[in-house]
Amino acid sequence: MPDRCVSKQALQRLPAYLNFLRNSGEQAGKYVSATAIAEALGINDVVVRKDLASVSSRGRPKVGYVRLELIRELECFLGYDNTQDAILVGAGKLGQALLSYSGFPQYGLNILAGFDSDPALVETEVAGKRILPMEKLPGLCRRVGVHIGIITVPGEHAQKVCDQLIDSGILAVWNFANAHLNVPEGILVQNENMAVSLALLSNHLKERFSTK
Numbered sequence: 001m002p003d004r005c006v007s008k009q010a011l012q013r014l015p016a017y018l019n020f021l022r023n024s025g026e027q028a029g030k031y032v033s034a035t036a037i038a039e040a041l042g043i044n045d046v047v048v049r050k051d052l053a054s055v056s057s058r059g060r061p062k063v064g065y066v067r068l069e070l071i072r073e074l075e076c077f078l079g080y081d082n083t084q085d086a087i088l089v090g091a092g093k094l095g096q097a098l099l100s101y102s103g104f105p106q107y108g109l110n111i112l113a114g115f116d117s118d119p120a121l122v123e124t125e126v127a128g129k130r131i132l133p134m135e136k137l138p139g140l141c142r143r144v145g146v147h148i149g150i151i152t153v154p155g156e157h158a159q160k161v162c163d164q165l166i167d168s169g170i171l172a173v174w175n176f177a178n179a180h181l182n183v184p185e186g187i188l189v190q191n192e193n194m195a196v197s198l199a200l201l202s203n204h205l206k207e208r209f210s211t212k
Contacts, residue, residue: 006051006054006055010050010051010054011078013043013047013048013051014051014055014074014077014078015078015107016041017037017041017048017051017052017074018071018074018075018078018080020037020040020041021037021067021070021071021074022071024067028067029067030066030067030068031063031064031065031066031067032064032065032067032070033063033064033065034048034049034052034059034064034065035048036064037052052065052070055073055074055077056069056070056073056074058070058073078107078108079108080106080107080108081108082108083105083108083109083110084108084109084110084147084148085110085111085112085144085145085146085147085148086109086110086111086112086146086148086149086150086174087111087112087113087114087115087137087140087141087146087148087149087150088111088113088114088115088149088150088151088152089114089115089116089134089137089149089150089151089152089153089161089164089165090114090115090116090151090152090153090154090157090161090176090177091114091115091116091118091121091124091126091131091152092116092152092153094152094176095114095116095126095150095152096114096126098111098150098152098176099111099114099126099127099129100126100127102127109148111129111150112129112140112144112146113129113130113131113132113140114126114129114130114131114132115131115132115133115134115136115137116131116133116134117133117134134164137164137165137168138164138167138168138169141165141168141169141170142168142169145169146169146170147169147170147171147172148170148171148172148173148174149162149165149168149170149172149173149174150173150174150176151165151173151174151175151176151177151181152176152177153177154177155177155178155179156179157177158175158177158179158181159179159181159182161177162175162181162183162189166183166184166187170187171186171187171188172187172188172189172190173187173188173189173190174190174192175189175190175191175192176192176194178193178194178195
């Protein structure tokens with residue numbers, strides 16, 4: 001049986017394996033090996049082999065995995081085959097871009113609606129999804145059983161919005177605001193910090209040019 005205790009680092013790599021397998025197409029053949037995935041993605045093959053062993057026990061020595069079976073196992077393990085409903089707070093440009101993104105369903109995420117306090121945005125639609133006033137947030141979350149909240153408000157408003165989401169039954173927060181969120185135990189916060197990503201890119205370029 002595969003080991004279901006997976007590190008955070010492994011969880012961050014598994015979607016890359018799945019994307020590679022999905023995009024490889026039928027011409028890739030029936031089987032795929034951990035070594036082939038490692039070479040394609042530039043990852044140590046021992047790491048890939050260990051990661052896949054935590055998801056599937058069907059790998060065969062010198063043969064590898066049945067590609068379609070491995071795709072299904074990765075989708076199941078990552079929850080992509082079990083769509084989770086979510087709501088988004090902050091219908092500005094970033095929020096509207098996320099509401100308009102059509103690729104979320106293949107990753108098991110369905111954004112039901114957006115919420116905002118701006119009267120100019122309330123009761124409008126983005127990609128067929130309604131922007132609702134904040135006072136309707138608790139009722140919708142509890143009625144539908146939504147447990148994922150996406151925050152795309154300015155940083156100074158993020159904690160207040162986070163508190164409202166948790167009070168409404170949200171258990172996992174995807175935070176795009178440039179702010180640290182304080183949450184009770186048992187609430188997961190996944191931060192998407194663009195400032196950190198830009199700093200890493202800038203530092204990489206600085207190191208590359210300093211060696212020339």
